[in-house]
Amino acid sequence: MKEKRKLGIFGRLQRTPKEKWKKEEFSELEYEPTTVKELLTEMKDISELIIDLAYSAVLFDNEEIAEEVRYLDVRMDKLNYDIRMMAMMAARAKDDAEQLAGILQVAEAAESISNAAGDIVSLLKKEKTGPILPKILKEADEQLFRIKVSNQSKACDKKIGDLKVETKTGMRILVIRRDECWIYNPQSDTTIQANDWLISRGTDEGYEELNKFLQGEMEVLE
Amino acid sequence: MTSKAVEDIVLEIKDKSELMIDLAYSSILYDNETIAKEVYDLEDLIDDLYKSLQRKTLEQVENKKLSVEDALTVLRLAEAAEQIADAAQEIADVELRDVELHPILKISVRDSDVVFTRVKVEPQSVLCDKTLGDIKLGSETGMYIRAIRHGDKWLYGPDKHSKVNSGDVLFAKGPEDGEKHLLALAAGKTKEI
Numbered sequence: 001m002k003e004k005r006k007l008g009i010f011g012r013l014q015r016t017p018k019e020k021w022k023k024e025e026f027s028e029l030e031y032e033p034t035t036v037k038e039l040l041t042e043m044k045d046i047s048e049l050i051i052d053l054a055y056s057a058v059l060f061d062n063e064e065i066a067e068e069v070r071y072l073d074v075r076m077d078k079l080n081y082d083i084r085m086m087a088m089m090a091a092r093a094k095d096d097a098e099q100l101a102g103i104l105q106v107a108e109a110a111e112s113i114s115n116a117a118g119d120i121v122s123l124l125k126k127e128k129t130g131p132i133l134p135k136i137l138k139e140a141d142e143q144l145f146r147i148k149v150s151n152q153s154k155a156c157d158k159k160i161g162d163l164k165v166e167t168k169t170g171m172r173i174l175v176i177r178r179d180e181c182w183i184y185n186p187q188s189d190t191t192i193q194a195n196d197w198l199i200s201r202g203t204d205e206g207y208e209e210l211n212k213f214l215q216g217e218m219e220v221l222e
Numbered sequence: 223m224t225s226k227a228v229e230d231i232v233l234e235i236k237d238k239s240e241l242m243i244d245l246a247y248s249s250i251l252y253d254n255e256t257i258a259k260e261v262y263d264l265e266d267l268i269d270d271l272y273k274s275l276q277r278k279t280l281e282q283v284e285n286k287k288l289s290v291e292d293a294l295t296v297l298r299l300a301e302a303a304e305q306i307a308d309a310a311q312e313i314a315d316v317e318l319r320d321v322e323l324h325p326i327l328k329i330s331v332r333d334s335d336v337v338f339t340r341v342k343v344e345p346q347s348v349l350c351d352k353t354l355g356d357i358k359l360g361s362e363t364g365m366y367i368r369a370i371r372h373g374d375k376w377l378y379g380p381d382k383h384s385k386v387n388s389g390d391v392l393f394a395k396g397p398e399d400g401e402k403h404l405l406a407l408a409a410g411k412t413k414e415i
Contacts (some may be wrong), residue, residue: 040330099324109312116305125282132292167400170361202413
């Protein structure tokens with residue numbers, strides 16, 4: 001079931017068309033029966049990813065990532081709507097209702113997080129702010145980094161899960177950019193290819209190791 | 223007052239708000255009221271930070287040390303982080319209510335891309351008596367320690383100087399594979415970090 005969900009939205013190669021979020025916002029709401037658990041898990045995952053994406057968009061001054069944040073923000077509204085509907089249908093007695101109210105509160109919180117992420121990317125559009133945001137964000141404990149994959153790297157054509165990037169370097173890959181396409185939240189079966197750009201989150205040490213590996217200066221990750 | 227102060231405060235608000243999210247989800251996963259209460263305390267702290275940030279930012283604008291544009295950017299970023307902190311508090315609030323948590327809550331927190339884990343450090347573990355900076359768990363296992371319980375004392379958002387002692391309980395966040403490695407390390411089954 002987990003695999004099926006992941007096929008849904010994350011980890012696939014996509015092109016974010018301009019104003020994709022608008023299409024999502026004005027499309028008809030269709031009632032798709034999904035379980036509360038699936039909805040809530042997706043909402044939690046988005047709530048964590050979207051913050052990092054929002055800061056990445058601002059840090060790297062990237063309008064396309066900002067666009068994805070707007071899309072996820074709109075998607076989150078929909079998920080929140082769906083989960084409310086599902087919860088109402090599931091409640092039969094007062095005890096059910098009490099417990100389900102807790103679920104809806106967490107869902108609501110996840111939605112507020114995505115709204116905050118939307119506010120962060122709006123900083124990008126309005127003012128050309130200059131270097132103050134990157135200056136602030138570069139001091140964080142865990143930072144966001146951008147690395148280009150060299151065709152000399154042993155990582156080329158390998159799966160992220162097989163390379164164990166995250167467990168070996170602590171670097172969590174948030175986004176892959178491949179030519180004009182983007183893969184958000186790549187999964188363990190996503191392959192890395194030469195000339196991909198990766199945006200990842202982690203410590204300085206993790207970055208140095210991963211960078212060497214992706215530049216082809218290091219044969220394997222230790 | 224230098225312009226550094228303003229940037230430091232924004233960063234602290236940002237880092238703390240992310241810690242709060244992690245703690246809030248952990249409190250639900252482990253049905254842990256102590257962690258949930260900490261989220262409340264952090265929210266108070268962030269409110270204070272945000273207020274002092276507003277004042278300092280305005281002072282710097284008045285002294286012409288910060289442009290109006292930069293000041294607005296700083297304040298809006300902090301406002302967004304503050305909203306994230308509020309959301310974390312909402313999540314923690316569910317744990318603190320006198321209603322048993324719906325099992326789906328725990329499953330959803332558990333069954334996601336990033337897992338939270340809790341592990342006790344055994345006396346024979348290589349982690350004992352080392353600082354987090356020494357063992358570099360983050361870059362070696364992918365697991366980031368978000369809280370340490372030492373007896374009945376808690377350390378939230380530990381840094382590289384924080385020490386791990388035998389008997390401590392570590393609350394960490396990271397990928398599923400990293401979790402196994404951390405569990406083996408804490409149990410003393412693996413000596414290699």
